[in-house]
Amino acid sequence: MAKEYNWPKFGTAALLGTDQDRIDGIPKATGTAKYSYDINYPNMLIARVLGSPHAHCKLTAIDLSAAKQVPGVVSVVAMKEPGNEIRWQGDLIACVAAESEGACAEGLAAIQAQYEMLDVFVMDDQLEAAEAAKRTSKGGDNTQLENEAGEDEDEDEFAEKELQRLFDESAAVVEGYYGIDAITHMCLEPHGSTCKWDDKKLTANLSTQNVSGTAGQFASPLGITAGDVTVHCDFIGGGFGSKFAADPWGVLCAQLAKDTGRPVRLMLDRDIELKTAGARPSAFMKVRAGADKNGVVKVWDSHHWGTGGPAGGAVSQGVIPYVFDPPNRRRKATNISTNTGPSRAWRAPNHPQACAISQTVYDDIAAKLGLDSYDVFLANLPSVSNGKAEVYADQMKVAAKLMDWKAKWHPHGKGQADGDVVTGLGMGIHTWGGGGHPSNCLIKIHPDGGVETSLGSQDLGTGTRTAIGMVVAETFGLPLSAVKVNIGSSAYPASGPSGGSTTIGGVSESNRRGAQDALRTLNELVGKKLGVEPNTLIASGGRIFVEGNPDKGLSWKEACSLLGMQPLEQKGSFVPGGASPLSSSGVAGVQMAEVAVDRATGVVRMKKFVAVQDMGLIVNRQTAASQIYGAAIMGIAFALYEQRIMDPQSGSFLNAELTDYKLPRLGDIGEIVVEMYEPESEYNRGVIGLGEPPVIAPGAAISNAVANALGIRVPVLPLTPERVLNAIEKGRNA
Amino acid sequence: MTDQHKHQRPPSGFNRRAFLKGSGAAATALAGGTGLVQAEEATTKIVGPDLKPITLNVNGKDHKVQAEPRTTLLEVLRLQLDLTGAKPVCTHGSSGASTVWVEGKPVEAATTLALDCVGKKIRTVESLGGDKIDPVPTAFVHHDAMQCGFCTPGFVVAVRAFLDKNPQASEAEIRAGLNGNLCRCGTYANVIQAALEVVQGGKNG
Ligand code: FES
Numbered sequence: 038m039a040k041e042y043n044w045p046k047f048g049t050a051a052l053l054g055t056d057q058d059r060i061d062g063i064p065k066a067t068g069t070a071k072y073s074y075d076i077n078y079p080n081m082l083i084a085r086v087l088g089s090p091h092a093h094c095k096l097t098a099i100d101l102s103a104a105k106q107v108p109g110v111v112s113v114v115a116m117k118e119p120g121n122e123i124r125w126q127g128d129l130i131a132c133v134a135a136e137s138e139g140a141c142a143e144g145l146a147a148i149q150a151q152y153e154m155l156d157v158f159v160m161d162d163q164l165e166a167a168e169a170a171k172r173t174s175k176g177g178d179n180t181q182l183e184n185e186a187g188e189d190e191d192e193d194e195f196a197e198k199e200l201q202r203l204f205d206e207s208a209a210v211v212e213g214y215y216g217i218d219a220i221t222h223m224c225l226e227p228h229g230s231t232c233k234w235d236d237k238k239l240t241a242n243l244s245t246q247n248v249s250g251t252a253g254q255f256a257s258p259l260g261i262t263a264g265d266v267t268v269h270c271d272f273i274g275g276g277f278g279s280k281f282a283a284d285p286w287g288v289l290c291a292q293l294a295k296d297t298g299r300p301v302r303l304m305l306d307r308d309i310e311l312k313t314a315g316a317r318p319s320a321f322m323k324v325r326a327g328a329d330k331n332g333v334v335k336v337w338d339s340h341h342w343g344t345g346g347p348a349g350g351a352v353s354q355g356v357i358p359y360v361f362d363p364p365n366r367r368r369k370a371t372n373i374s375t376n377t378g379p380s381r382a383w384r385a386p387n388h389p390q391a392c393a394i395s396q397t398v399y400d401d402i403a404a405k406l407g408l409d410s411y412d413v414f415l416a417n418l419p420s421v422s423n424g425k426a427e428v429y430a431d432q433m434k435v436a437a438k439l440m441d442w443k444a445k446w447h448p449h450g451k452g453q454a455d456g457d458v459v460t461g462l463g464m465g466i467h468t469w470g471g472g473g474h475p476s477n478c479l480i481k482i483h484p485d486g487g488v489e490t491s492l493g494s495q496d497l498g499t500g501t502r503t504a505i506g507m508v509v510a511e512t513f514g515l516p517l518s519a520v521k522v523n524i525g526s527s528a529y530p531a532s533g534p535s536g537g538s539t540t541i542g543g544v545s546e547s548n549r550r551g552a553q554d555a556l557r558t559l560n561e562l563v564g565k566k567l568g569v570e571p572n573t574l575i576a577s578g579g580r581i582f583v584e585g586n587p588d589k590g591l592s593w594k595e596a597c598s599l600l601g602m603q604p605l606e607q608k609g610s611f612v613p614g615g616a617s618p619l620s621s622s623g624v625a626g627v628q629m630a631e632v633a634v635d636r637a638t639g640v641v642r643m644k645k646f647v648a649v650q651d652m653g654l655i656v657n658r659q660t661a662a663s664q665i666y667g668a669a670i671m672g673i674a675f676a677l678y679e680q681r682i683m684d685p686q687s688g689s690f691l692n693a694e695l696t697d698y699k700l701p702r703l704g705d706i707g708e709i710v711v712e713m714y715e716p717e718s719e720y721n722r723g724v725i726g727l728g729e730p731p732v733i734a735p736g737a738a739i740s741n742a743v744a745n746a747l748g749i750r751v752p753v754l755p756l757t758p759e760r761v762l763n764a765i766e767k768g769r770n771a
Numbered sequence: 772m773t774d775q776h777k778h779q780r781p782p783s784g785f786n787r788r789a790f791l792k793g794s795g796a797a798a799t800a801l802a803g804g805t806g807l808v809q810a811e812e813a814t815t816k817i818v819g820p821d822l823k824p825i826t827l828n829v830n831g832k833d834h835k836v837q838a839e840p841r842t843t844l845l846e847v848l849r850l851q852l853d854l855t856g857a858k859p860v861c862t863h864g865s866s867g868a869s870t871v872w873v874e875g876k877p878v879e880a881a882t883t884l885a886l887d888c889v890g891k892k893i894r895t896v897e898s899l900g901g902d903k904i905d906p907v908p909t910a911f912v913h914h915d916a917m918q919c920g921f922c923t924p925g926f927v928v929a930v931r932a933f934l935d936k937n938p939q940a941s942e943a944e945i946r947a948g949l950n951g952n953l954c955r956c957g958t959y960a961n962v963i964q965a966a967l968e969v970v971q972g973g974k975n976g
Contacts, residue, residue: 062912065920066927067900068856075855139841225860225868225921225955274858274921275955307861498919498956663915663961670957695861695953702950703959 040557042550043618044654045511047720051577052511054720056659059503060517061496065272072272073244076231078300082111084134084293085141086286087148088127088309092159092376092688094152096121096130104133104147109140112297113148116289122155124347125378126690127312129285134293134301157688159375161319161344162216162753167373176342176351176370183364196367203336203365207327209405215394216321216753217736218680219344221311222383223698226274228284228314229304232291239266239291243283244304246276247534249493252527254283255291270495271525278382279315281534311693315381316681318345320352320390321753326363328402332413334358334420337366341394344373345380353387358395359737360468362422376688377681382536384668385469385729389675393736393754396465400741401750404449410741411442414464423468425625432627432649432714436464439647439710440629450748457637460644463741464629465734471652471726472622473542474533475612480509480551482559482605486594488513489521490551490609494532494544496524499728500660501540507656508545512552514576515593530608538726542620543611545656545724549619551609558607562599563591620723626650626730628669630738631707634746636765639758641677641743643707646735651714653725658713665711665731672735674700680755825889829854830898838885845869845880848895856896856924857881860953867952868925870932871895877932896924899931906972907931910965918956926952930966940970 045053064070089096097120101113112134117123123130133144158170167173186195204210230243239261245251245268252266273280290303305314322341328334337358343351349372357368383389403413415433418426437443445462452459478492490509496502506520513519523529533543556576563581564571567589575584582590597605611617631645648665655661678699682691692698736754743761744750749768751760822837827844829852836851848854848871857880860868864879871880872894899905908927910916917923929952937944945966954962 058912059915059917062915062917063900063904063908065917065923066908066911067904068854068896068924068927069900070920071855072858072921074859075849077850077853077855137839137842138846139839223955225858225866225919225953273919275919277955304859498917500915659915663918663958666960667918667957670959671955674957694863694865696863696865700953700955701959702953703962704946704950706959709960 040554042553044549044723047717050511051514052507052517054655054658057503057507057517057657059500059660060506060522061502070272072226072274073230073242073270074226074274074304076242078231078233081231081300081302082134082136082293082297083138083141084132084290084301084303085145085306086116086129086303086309087131087145088312089123089130090126091123091152091154092126093155093157094123095155096123096150097153098151099131100149101131103149104144107140107144107147109136110144111135112293113144114289114293116285125312125376126688127309127378129313132289132293132303134297157376157686159377159683159688160685161219161373161375162321164342164371172374174349174372174374176372177354178369179354180367181365200336200338200365200367204325204327207335208330209402210325210327211398211401211405212325213398213401213750214321214323214752215397217319217390217393217675218753218755219316219319219377220675220679221316221681221698222275222277222279222314222381223311223700224275224277224279227305227307227310228280228286229302230287230290231300231302232294233300234294237261237265240269241266241287241291242269243287244273244280245270246273246280246495246497246536247282248495248525249527249531250534251283255288258288259291259295266527268527269525273495273497276497277384278386278536281536307695308693311698312690313378316346316378317383318350318352318380318390319343320394322394324398326398326402328406330406331416332402332406332408333416334361334363334399334402335365337363337368340369340371342371342373343390344375344377346377347374347379349374350380352390356387356391358398359388359391360422360466361399361417361420363420377683384671384732388467388469388729388733389736392465392467392733393740396737397740397744397750400463400744404744407448409446410462410464410745411437411446414466423623423625425468428625428651429466429627432625432651435712435714436627436629436647436649439712440631440645442629445631449745452746458633458635459746460631460633461742461744461746462629462631463738463743463745464627465737465741467626467730467733469538469624469730469733470622471538471542471624471729473546473611473613473620473724474539476532476543476547477530478532478544478547478551478609479530480548480555480607480609482555482597482600484597484600484602484604486597487521488515488519489523490548491523491529492532492544492547493527493529494524494540495535497535499540499664500657501535501544503660504541504656505544505548508548509552512549512556512576513593514578514580538728538730541656541726542622542724546611546617546619547609550611551607554609555605555607558605559596563596566591566599618723620725621653622725624651624725624730626734628731628734628738630735630742632739632742632746634743634761636747639761639765641756641761643673643705645708645710646673647710647712648731649712649714650727650731651719652727653722654720655713655715656724661713661727662711664727666709668731669709669735670701670706671732673706673739675755676736676739677701677755825886827885827888827893828891829893830895836885840884840886842885843881844871844883844885844888844893847885848880854895854897858921858925860921865953866922866925867929868922870925870928870952872928872932877928896928899927905931906969907934910968914961914965914968916958916961916965918958922952922954926954926962930962934966934969938970940966942967
């Protein structure tokens with residue numbers, strides 16, 4: 038008989054869906070949790086890297102001899118050879134390993150390198166300049182029309198005419214320019230590792246989102262096999278999509294440890310981290326959109342561009358316009374190659390930018406028609422591309438109530454000013470997949486009643502460790518504290534990398550499957566002992582007993598003693614593909630923002646932010662809510678504060694330090710209201726990932742709120758005071 | 772066009788630029804009028820540039836450690852005493868992640884020189900844990916005021932120090948008074964709730 042896996046029936050779970058404190062909370066809050074940066078080995082060396090001071094150049098000479106003479110310096114290694122082209126400021130040139138931070142810094146300063154300068158281009162917002170500098174490449178295009186071209190008609194010409202006809206018929210046409218700057222990941226624990234060799238075996242304490250997948254990346258360049266490498270990461274200080282690989286600096290750290298015969302720590306300096314270890318691509322767009330008198334968009338024509346660094350890499354054209362898919366649209370993307378650090382996945386790749394540059398257009402249509410933005414979003418829901426129009430409509434109702442939207446709404450630019458301060462409302466909607474990744478675990482039940490599960494997963498701070506414990510404890514009818522969760526080592530059964538909100542689905546699947554199978558085995562023994570059919574038994578409240586007859590049973594401990602001398606070991610495995618009763622994918626989500634804008638200073642203040650989010654079956658309510666709060670705050674960051682600022686002449690990254698890279702602080706976030714959208718139908722969909730979706734729509738929601746307050750669009754995010762004042766000035770002159 | 776990227780090291784073996792860069796303590800050293808800066812004016816005994824044994828009183832215990840003039844308190848705590856709760860997040864001390872107490876005042880260990888702490892009482896986040904856990908970290912856990920947790924120890928110290936000074940702080944005061952710490956994961960909303968619980972639950976003391 039095929040094994041059956043399922044969740045407790047709706048409303049019957051003991052732990053799932055409750056608020057549980059993280060099981061690793063106290064070590065984190067009292068400073069004893071050990072991150073890669075915190076692993077200290079006796080006799081350890083500190084390594085740091087030298088980044089290129091120039092954005093585009095050729096290394097012509099490098100002399101390490103003076104650096105090698107610095108007292109305390111143990112090893113100096115060049116990472117580029119003369120003749121190598123360097124394509125962004127901060128690319129790694131050389132590395133020093135030394136007895137102390139200070140000796141390291143002195144060693145780096147003593148490295149002598151010469152460069153030949155090459156042409157620099159960093160102006161990713163300027164399409165024409167990029168074309169003139171031959172820095173553009175095609176990013177794809179796609180046209181969809183309700184009417185088809187005739188047999189002998191040229192498709193492009195037909196599209197041109199058809200779009201024009203549709204624009205002519207539109208009740209309102211918005212034509213404009215929208216954008217969002219590149220930002221960085223700014224993981225507070227920078228990229229890096231602490232590496233140590235024991236004989237021919239490497240232990241790499243790597244700050245990674247990919248514990249099970251990185252051992253091999255160390256092995257091949259070091260001439261060993263993946264089996265000789267153990268990657269550890271019990272705690273990681275932020276990744277957000279940038280820490281999936283061993284990276285050159287990880288491999289170098291291991292190499293230095295091998296060469297010097299001493300443990301080595303190499304964490305990137307903050308500025309190098311920001312310049313070289315990943316950024317989120319920018320997006321800028323010229324667009325024309327036409328709508329009927331209700332604001333329903335019938336025609337869309339856009340060209341967007343942006344950069345993902347030297348290799349180009351604009352936002353995918355497939356997500357423009359975002360979530361909404363009007364019946365007639367032409368869209369085109371152009372990649373711009375710049376002398377900036379290469380991009381890496383950033384929480385919900387493509388989506389936050391696509392949302393910010395396209396749902397602002399929908400809001401401008403509302404403004405143009407003098408309609409309530411809410412009504413325009415509602416009217417466009419039939420065109421959503423993910424089939425979730427009804428969920429959005431429902432969530433919009435919930436969000437509007439929490440925001441008190443109808444009472445607060447005023448037409449764009451028509452609110453009552455309090456001195457120079459005007460307030461406004463805006464909204465945005467988003468979508469994401471979030472299906473589980475492949476995952477294996479090993480569940481052990483010890484004869485003394487102890488329970489543990491081990492898997493090569495990682496907890497990015499989302500609460501994965503606690504969620505795993507809850508799934509196993511729920512299955513065995515035990516309290517959360519009874520389950521020991523072992524993650525963070527590649528020595529454990531392989532589990533997927535944590536990206537794309539795939540972790541909770543994957544680890545819940547493997548652990549529920551493994552635990553249900555283990556319980557079936559244990560129930561065989563209990564059934565035999567009690568003289569009952571094993572399938573009449575349930576595990577609940579620390580006991581295994583006949584369903585409906587709690588007295589006929591054994592305590593968990595008694596049950597486990599039936600195992601004899603050996604623990605029961607059970608593997609749990611999940612491979613995505615096909616329907617599973619335990620997990621699925623595909624979420625919606627609605628967000629609304631209320632802001633106050635000071636027209637004299639250009640400063641935007643958050644008043645209130647409402648996030649309504651579906652996520653299938655909720656494992657830990659408390660950590661799930663934290664994901665949404667955190668996403669809202671990261672969204673406020675990229676909507677109002679953070680941007681990578683490049684010097685157009687030199688290509689220098691001007692604000693590559695925390696002092697200059699502006700992020701919101703505790704006093705900047707206003708009131709945030711998180712609402713989990715959880716009718717029974719959501720529970721029955723099983724577990725779905727949650728990390729990405731709520732970070733998508735804040736840009737659009739906040740920009741729309743500012744537009745509603747001012748009656749003017751501030752076209753490019755972040756909406757800094759300077760940009761707000763410029764937009765007001767431009768509006769005045771228009 | 773050729774650009775020379777080169778730094779000459781002075782023969783003394785003491786490179787002032789590297790000292791400032793390496794220690795990350797430039798601002799403190801210059802603005803604070805530390806013994807070291809005064810040393811250049813020959814008003815105080817010159818120390819360094821070599822390692823010097825010193826005693827630091829950390830969490831109520833004396834520890835013998837080694838420090839150069841450029842060694843930060845953060846380096847000593849983390850590397851020699853294995854007290855890694857305070858985190859190195861940035862060299863300029865703008866994140867609050869390395870917050871510890873020196874003589875009862877919260878400071879950034881990343882911008883404090885170890886030699887300046889001789890004879891002073893140093894307290895770290897680890898002192899709030901152990902057998903008797905302080906209500907602040909407990910409230911952080913209860914309100915999930917942490918995600919990755921890298922900013923959390925610094926934030927816990929900042930909240931503890933703030934509430935010691937403002938035992939009856941209102942929400943508005945908490946929002947206005949805790950802007951020295953940075954969290955990338957976005958835990959601020961929960962930090963506010965944690966701080967409020969400590970105040971309102973009468974656990975603040
Ligand atoms: S919890 Fe990750 S930086 Fe604050």
